Amino acid sequence: MFDSKVVRxxxxxxxxxxxxxxxxxxxxxxxxxxxxxxxxxxxxxEALAPFETGAGRALKxxxxxxxxxGDTVDAKGENDRxxxxxxxxxxxxxxxxxxxxxxxxxxxxxxxxxxxGFPQGTEPVAARxxxxxxxxxxxxxxxxxxxxxxxxxxxxxxxxxxxxxKVTRVTGGTSEVTLITDASSAVSAQxxxxxxxxxxxxxxxxxxxxxxxxxxxxxxxxxxxxVVTSGFxxxxxxxxFPRGVPIGRVSRVDLDEVxxxxxxxxxxxxxxxxxxxxxxxxxxxxxxEQQAEVLVP
Amino acid sequence: MSATPGAFARVAxxxxxxxxxxxxxxxxxxxxxxxxxLVPLVVAAVAIYAGSVAGAATGFGTGMLLDLAxxxxxxxxxxxxxxxxxxxxxxxxxxxxxxxxxxxxVGALATLAWxxxxxxxxxxxxxxxxVSPLVFRDMLLTIALNAVIALPVFALCRRVLRPALLxxxxxLRRRRQPPREAGPLGLRGLEI
Numbered sequence: 333m334f335d336s337k338v339v340r341x342x343x344x345x346x347x348x349x350x351x352x353x354x355x356x357x358x359x360x361x362x363x364x365x366x367x368x369x370x371x372x373x374x375x376x377x378e379a380l381a382p383f384e385t386g387a388g389r390a391l392k393x394x395x396x397x398x399x400x401x402g403d404t405v406d407a408k409g410e411n412d413r414x415x416x417x418x419x420x421x422x423x424x425x426x427x428x429x430x431x432x433x434x435x436x437x438x439x440x441x442x443x444x445x446x447x448x449g450f451p452q453g454t455e456p457v458a459a460r461x462x463x464x465x466x467x468x469x470x471x472x473x474x475x476x477x478x479x480x481x482x483x484x485x486x487x488x489x490x491x492x493x494x495x496x497x498k499v500t501r502v503t504g505g506t507s508e509v510t511l512i513t514d515a516s517s518a519v520s521a522q523x524x525x526x527x528x529x530x531x532x533x534x535x536x537x538x539x540x541x542x543x544x545x546x547x548x549x550x551x552x553x554x555x556x557x558x559v560v561t562s563g564f565x566x567x568x569x570x571x572x573f574p575r576g577v578p579i580g581r582v583s584r585v586d587l588d589e590v591x592x593x594x595x596x597x598x599x600x601x602x603x604x605x606x607x608x609x610x611x612x613x614x615x616x617x618x619x620x621e622q623q624a625e626v627l628v629p
Numbered sequence: 630m631s632a633t634p635g636a637f638a639r640v641a642x643x644x645x646x647x648x649x650x651x652x653x654x655x656x657x658x659x660x661x662x663x664x665x666x667l668v669p670l671v672v673a674a675v676a677i678y679a680g681s682v683a684g685a686a687t688g689f690g691t692g693m694l695l696d697l698a699x700x701x702x703x704x705x706x707x708x709x710x711x712x713x714x715x716x717x718x719x720x721x722x723x724x725x726x727x728x729x730x731x732x733x734x735v736g737a738l739a740t741l742a743w744x745x746x747x748x749x750x751x752x753x754x755x756x757x758x759x760v761s762p763l764v765f766r767d768m769l770l771t772i773a774l775n776a777v778i779a780l781p782v783f784a785l786c787r788r789v790l791r792p793a794l795l796x797x798x799x800x801l802r803r804r805r806q807p808p809r810e811a812g813p814l815g816l817r818g819l820e821i
Contacts, residue, residue: 346681349707349711352689353692353707359703360702360704361754373700376697380652383649384652384653387649387650391650462653466651469748469752474652535761536764537767
């Protein structure tokens with residue numbers, strides 16, 4: 333144990349592994365998206381996808397069992413809240429149906445859709461989540477649809493309830509989706525119905541609580557209002573999300589007299605901790621076809 | 630552990646299964662708001678049974694596989710897990726633990742080292758967003774859950790590694806029976 337040769341060899345081994353890790357870190361940050369390590373990552377993800385799919389399906393009963401315990405505890409309290417919400421939503425659906433009919437007629441008459449950049453036609457592709465990022469620092473999931481199914485990078489992804497994220501890496505049969513709770517995520521958003529614009533960013537460690545930043549003080553945001561994608565481009569990250577995809581509901585508004593902006597907390601509609609199925613909003617036809625489709629209601 | 634192809638294959642199998650299970654099976658599980666993390670447990674298990682060099686090598690390989698499979702920053706997990714594997718291996722070499730419940734504190738401490746060091750590395754490298762204090766709750770829950778599952782995970786790893794091990798640190802029979810012709814201190818030639 334105290335043989336100096338053994339000690340030297342042991343320390344040398346550690347130094348080699350640490351050195352190799354640092355070399356990989358440096359090279360990874362230095363290379364482009366088509367570099368060696370990125371290509372290796374794509375290849376590995378594609379190779380492991382069948383195993384992850386199989387393991388995910390085999391372990392699903394166990395996941396559901398554990399999930400059942402937690403869900404039962406939460407269900408009682410949630411039931412009362414949902415009953416009230418259903419009542420309110422019924423009223424809003426009736427109003428929305430009327431408004432939709434009116435809007436459709438008006439759109440056909442004055443062709444407003446072209447000027448307003450109405451949501452472009454998309455083709456939803458359903459996909460199953462086959463892998464989740466294991467740490468809180470990277471909020472990504474892998475899905476079982478790839479370029480062969482028409483999925484491309486930057487396409488928006490929705491889960492039950494609302495926006496989940498966007499596609500950031502695509503292989504032939506799988507794709508990586510960066511969730512809106514990832515540290516790198518920034519989604520330009522709009523509070524409905526008052527139209528206040530802001531940027532939805534995550535707060536690491538709190539996937540059930542997003543932050544809507546950069547809203548002017550003058551635009552008062554109230555609790556309970558809905559936040560949707562605005563379709564604008566934020567200062568740091570180019571937003572590829574179409575306008576009008578629901579993100580979440582305003583759960584709290586912090587008003588600070590010192591800060592220039594309000595700090596709005598948003599509870600996402602989609603349960604991003606436990607998503608099994610998502611939809612990728614892939615492009616539907618050429619842009620010209622999409623415009624034509626919008627103009628003919 | 631003898632550096633034979635069979636030993637490499639056993640360690641590689643453990644690492645591969647752990648990463649795949651972590652990504653597809655254990656990841657979505659959230660017990661009491663947290664989730665167990667198999668990766669530091671298997672690295673710690675290999676290190677405790679096979680020593681510091683094997684632990685560091687396993688940490689490096691498992692970390693690289695994890696970074697490749699997750700699409701995270703290459704080298705970050707390798708760096709942290711190499712150090713975790715080496716540290717646990719050195720603990721075994723210096724203290725030679727043999728208690729049956731040893732996997733629980735070792736697994737918990739290895740997980741603590743992994744989550745804190747990985748958080749620090751991630752935070753320094755490329756996390757620009759604000760960080761909620763709830764991150765610490767997640768870390769604590771992961772450590773607690775890993776402590777709970779440490780015993781079966783270590784036992785499974787031991788079973789897989791055992792044919793390739795030169796010395797099994799948990800082999801109590803080895804300790805209870807001193808070598809023949811040894812003195813009362815268990816040292817040959819010192820029959821005091």
